[in-house]
Amino acid sequence: MSSRRVLRWSAALAAAVLLPTVGAAYLGYTQLSGNITHEKVTDRLGTVRPPKYTKALNILLIGSDTRAGENARFGHTAGARSDTIILLHISPRRDGATAISFPRDLMVDAPACTTATGAAVSPALEMINATFSAGGAACTWKTIESVTGIHIDHFMQIDFTGFRRMVDALGGVEVCLPEAVNDPKSHLELAAGRHTVTGNTALAYVRTRYALGDGSDLGRIRRQQLFMAAMVRKATSTGLITSPVRLYKFLNAATKSLTTDDDLDLGTLHTIADSVRGMSTGQVRFLTVPNHYWEVDPNRVALTQPQAAQLFTAVSKDTHAPAANPSNSASPGSTTPTRATVSVRVVNGSGRAGLARRVTARLRNLGFTRAVVATAPTSASRTAIRTTMAGQAATRVLAAALTRSPALTREVGTGRTLTLVLGDDWAAAPGRQGIRLRDAASAGIIRASTLSSGVTARTGACHA
Structure with missing residues (x-):
């Protein structure tokens, strides 16, 4: 994905989570209300909406990658997208907050909606970030309500410039890199270890x-959750709340790039803030919706049921959320291959159209997140794994996910990437004769992503 198509959730979540922690100061900064841009959206949400069961507050956070105005310095991509969407849930007693991330590539049944100019947008099965491109915040709001059954009260939207301003107003945020990075796409160049980053960095x-990490969108969400936790921690531990000058600077940075619905003004934010002033950093939790790689296209994800429905019901009615699923990742510092660390190229040698794509999607759902489709043409009567001496341990991990032992071909080299060649003996469907992948239960894998990433605002920067 181009660096210009970026998850802009961090700044939006900062505006929603950090602003409420400084509620007492709003009374002295009424002039800041002029910074906020308001958008009329409630009349575009339709008459049939989810019921509101409790006094919880649900705020939809949208990050825009628009290049308009001051954001032009970050490139010239036309239009605006929201590459990840977050639903911030503040409990009825205002004693806890949960931020639920929706991956940008999540496939959803988007309902019909209308744009700000009144143009009709037809219902469609599409990526969730496409709803913002098609119809703005109102279409995304309506889609999230339709998909989750959760009543949303407000939305907040922020852009690149607002994010940079808020980080700078905090005096920087600590991050922790397991290895040195020099990324020409994002222009990130840092040595391994801890850093306090500001501005463009x-x-x-x-x-x-x-x-x-593994280069996945879900992995990036995890890192951004850690970044957001660090922002909350910095704001609540460095005297920001008690320093009028620093506090004003932060609020001015946040509100200048903030767009909200008509009903969410500084007065409403103060009301929210007054209710949650006593919330500790450990009571701010970050989740990602349960998801798996979409069988139609392994570059997309879909909601995993019934886990997703259970989570949405728990949030809507403020009941106990389902327990987090166990992780399939290796422990920190482990060199033992796991499904998440094994790289697999899938080659279709059966002649059956689309087989490599379908098997790759299933491999990813079983935890092989580095599985990719290989396009090299071949023909094979037997399914085989091509490996090297260096890839023997990884080969055992992949073979364990198959219902029968495949043929093994040892090649010259030191690489650890495996090639899974799908032969004529690959079973067309479960129950048929031939070799195939084990199902999720027998393979010991829960296909949903973890309901909780284990991130709270107390989580340290090096817990990636």
Whole structure:
């Protein structure tokens, strides 16, 4: 994905989570209300909306990658997108907050909606970030309500410039890199270890994808959750709340790039803030919706059921959320291959159209997040794994996910990337004769992503 198509959630979440922590100061900064841009959206949400069961506040956070105005310095991509969307849930008693991330590539049934100019947008099965491109905040709001059944009260939208201003107003945010990074796409260049980042470096850190971790969008969400936790921690531990000058600077930075619905003004923010002043950093939790790689296209994800429905019901009615799923990742510092660290190229040698794509999607759902489709033409009667001496441990991990032992071909080299060649003996469907992948239950894998990433505002920067 181009660095110009970036998850802009960090700044939006900062505006929603950090602003409420400084509620007492709003009374002295009424002039800041002129900074906020308001958009009329409630009349475009339709008459059939989810019921509101409790006094919780649900705020939709949208990050825009628009290049308009001051954002032009970050490139010239036309239009504006929201590459990740977050639903911030503030509990009825204002004693806890949960931020739920929706990956930008999540496939959803988007309902019909209208743009700000009144143009009709037809319902469609599409990526969730496409709803913002098609119809703005109102279409995204309506889609999230339709998908989750959660009643949303307000929305907040912020852009690149607002993010940079807020990080600078905080005096920078600590990040922790497991290895040195030099990413030409995001322009992030940092040595391994801890750093306090500001300005463009902070923006590059939340933009980078392929240069850190496994290169997945879900991995980037995890890093951004850690970044957001660090922002909350910095705001509540460094005297920002008690320093009028620093506080004004932060609020001015946040509100200058903030767009909200008509009903969410500084007065409403003060009301929210007054209710949550006593909330500790440990009571701010970050989740990602349960998801799996979409079988139609492994470059997209879909909601995993019933886990997603259980989470949405728990949030809507403020009941106990489902327990987090166990992780399939190796422990820090481990060199033992796991499904998440094994790289697999899938080659279709069966002649059956689309087989490599479907198997790759299933591999990813089983935890092989580095599985990719290989386009090299071949023909094979037997399914086989091509490996090297260096890839033997990884081969055992992949073979364990198959219902029968495949043929093994040892090649010359030191690389650890495996090639899974799908032969004529690959079973067309479960129950048929032939070799195939084990199902999720027998493979010991829960296909949903973890309901909780284990991130709260107390989580340290080096817990990536």
